[in-house]
Amino acid sequence: MCGIVACIGRDDAVEPILDGLRNLEYRGYDSAGIAVRGPNGDGRQQAVGSSVADGGVTATELAVRKCEGEISELEKLVSAQRPSGTVGIGHTRWSTHGAPTAANAHPHTGCDGDVAVVHNGIIENYEELRDRLREAGHEFVSETDTEVIPHLFEEHRRDADVAEAFRRTVRELEGSYAVALLAIDDETVYAARQGSPLVLGVDAADDRYFLGSDVPAFLEYTDDVVYLENGDLVTVSPDGYEVTDVDGTPIERSVDTVDWDPEDAIKGAYDHFMLKEIHEQPSALRQTIRGRVDAGSDDVNLEGFAPGTFAGVGRVQFVAAGTSYHAARYAAHMLSQAGVPASTAVASEFASSPPPIEDDTLVVAVSQSGETADTLEAVRRAIAAGARTAxxxxxxxxxxxxxxxxxxYIRAGPEIGVAATKTFSSQVVTLSLLAERLVRDVTGRPSNGVGRRHDALSMLPEHVQRVVDESDAEAVAERYHGSDAYFFLGRGAAYPVALEGALKFKEITYEHAEGFPAGELKHGPLALVTEDTPVFIVTTGQHVEATLSNLKEVQSRGAPAIAIGQDPTGSFERAADEFLPVPETHPFAAGxxxxxxxxxxxxxxxxLLGCPIDKPRNLAKSVTVQ
Incomplete structure (x- = not known):
């Protein structure tokens, strides 16, 4: 969680850092701050160096501005007390240790004010380090684990230069972290990655460098990036950068060009990123499908997954969290229907209590960001058990x-809204193609009806566009505004869609919403159904009679029933109180x-409720702590 930004160059660093924080606000938004090294001798921070200019004294110092609240609050503070400098760091916080207060906001400084630190992750041994540092005379002013880092650096700085002091500090940290440190001594940012994401941006045209927890932090400035790996330390100055290990041994890391459009990280004319990203789904799906399937063809062309790739696989285990878990359930259903044993586990539960892993088990980890802590831990458990992983x-x-x-890769492009939208659609499509590759390699034959499914995939972007353009969802939302609770039902492939629908609803409305298998309705959930609990029933055109029976069950208890999906017989449109149709298609695509x-x-x-749609309370886009 949390978002780290740094800008290192020869021009103003404040605005690029603020831009980066705005772009990373989806990672956390309960407090924020920046620290800039420059001629900020205005009495608000300690001046530790000075130079004479025009007969006066200009102090070089670390100017820190931080506050509780969203980035907009920080912008007001910076506008009132604007620091100056060409090198700086910034942070937007999602609380893990300590409440969302100004004192707990990053950057954190030490006793002398000579160093500022931003951090994403958890320092597991912070209590031990804090106790030791207190005994040495250090005073702490926050409740965070992060604050031990600048104080620990100060201790090592007593008998080492900045670079060595930073290396010594990192050696003592245990846990998952990405850290960026700015010291008064020079125009350099020192950073380390261990378990939490950190990317270096290279803007060669302007002799400027960036650090970010994610590429959107600096995408409007450069699309050339260096992906840092666990155990990497990087030293970045206006003159260049060097990647090393914790002992200072240089490491080569390639510079890659990101194939993302900077406009994807900007809201444009939309009120919210979520609405923009819902509307982006047709183009995202075209990117997902491009070159992988053709209408009228049974072939699947997945880069890096040639026919026979999965020969020897006998069982597939998906691990994922949140929306990715629902997409994985969709894929497991497809595999099971095609004769390949498949199951889905919540990543955190798999990591805590992994099931037996056989020699022929393939563990498929699904994660939008690729940095989800629980999913990564599940992968590590699977690898330790000898499983093959994808x-x-x-x-x-x-x-x-x-x-x-x-x-x-799902190729959806950057997604900024905390509530996943276009990435779910792209995940399901990508997983369906992976499933088809698995079916062919495991069973020796294509899955039934694959040609029709591929035709539906080819039409999917156009069909999604029709739904976006023609949906009456806004009117339905208005009609059932103020209800006591909202329930979502589905059978087969429609069940994970019901789960995802309920998750989206509760994430951004804060209303009670639950998803159930339609067949489980009478085994408990029906007791919750009243005339003030609208029930949304997802239908893909399969299991029509059974699902229709569930619809009538809730109506008989006085609940409004809203059917969503494909209705080849017209039964749902006739029976439901409301009906949101989709174009005629394959049941897989209907979901x-x-x-x-x-x-x-x-x-x-x-x-309608006035909720902060892109930044729902207590949530962040990428969950990088367990």
Missing amino acids: AVTNVVDSTITRECDDAL ILANVHLQLLAYYAAD
């Missing part, structure tokens, strides 16, 4: 791609289309 993710060269044996309606439903319901 990652399905949106981010090239993310941690999960380096730790798994194979990686497949994806129904989900677009549910995304819009959640969006408009949250908008």
Whole structure:
């Protein structure tokens, strides 16, 4: 969680850092701050060096500005007390240790004010370090684990230069972290990565460098990046950068060009990123599908996954969290229907209590960011058990791609809104293609009806566009505004869509919403159904009679029933109180289309309630702590 930004160059660093924090606010938004090294001798911070200019004294210092609240609050503070400098660091916080207060906001400084630190992750041995430092005379002013880092650096700085003091500090840290440190001594940022994401941006045209927890932090300035790996330390100055290990031994890391459009990280004319990203789904799906399937063809062309790749696999175990878990359930259902044993586990539970792993088990980890801590831990447990692993993710060269044996990208482009939308659709499509490759390699034959499914995939971008353009979800949201609770039902492939619909709704509206298998309705959930609990029933065109029976069950208890999906017989449109249709298609694609309606439903319901749709309380986009 949390977002780290740094800018190192020869021009003003404050505005690029603020830009980066705005772009990373999806990672955390309960407090924020910056620290800039420059001629800031205005009495607000300690001046530790000075030079004479025009007969006066200009002090070089670390100017720190931080506050509770969103980036907009920090912008007000910076506007009132604007620091100056060409090198700086910034942070937007999602609380793990300590409440969201100004005192707990980053950057954190030591006793002397000569060093500032921003950090993402958890320092597991911070209590031990803090106790030792207190005994040495250090005073702490926050509740955070991060604050031990600048104080520990100060201790090592007593008998070492800055670079060596930083290396010594990092050696003592235990846990998952990305750290960036700025000292008064020079125009250099020192950073380290261990378990939390950190990327270096290279702007050769302007002799400027960036650090970020994610590429969108600096994408508007450069698309040339260096993906740092666990154990890497990087020293960045206006003259260049060097990547080393913790002992100072140089490491070569390639510079890659990111194939993302900077406009993807900007809201443009939309009120919220979530609405923009719902509308981006047709283009995202075209990117996902491009070159992988053709209408009228049974072939699957997955880069890096030639026919026979999965020969010897006998069982597939998916691990994922949140929306990715729902996409994985969709894929497991497809595999099971095609005769390949498959199951899905919540990543945190798999990591805590892993099931037996056989020699022929393939563990597929699904993570939008590729940095989800619980999913990474599940992967590590699987590897330790001897499993073969594959990652399905949106981010090239993310941690999960380096730790798994194979990686497949969903190609959705950057997603800024905390509530996943376009990445769910792209995950399901990508996983369906991976599933088809597995079916062919495991069973020796294509899955039934694959040609029709590929035809539906080829039409999916156009069909999603129709749903976005024609959906009555806004009117439905208005009609059931103020209800006591909202329930979502589905059978087969529609069940994970129901789960995803409920998750979206509760994430951004803060209303009670639950997803259930339709067949479980009478085994408990029916007791919750009243005339004030609308029930949304997802139908893909399969299991029609059984699902229709569930619809009538809730209506008989007085609840309004809203059907969403494909209705080849017209039964749902006739029986339901409301009906949100999708274009005629393969049942596999019908679930994806129904989900677009549910995304819009959640969006408009949250908008009616005045909720902060892109930044729901207590949540962040990428969960990089366990």
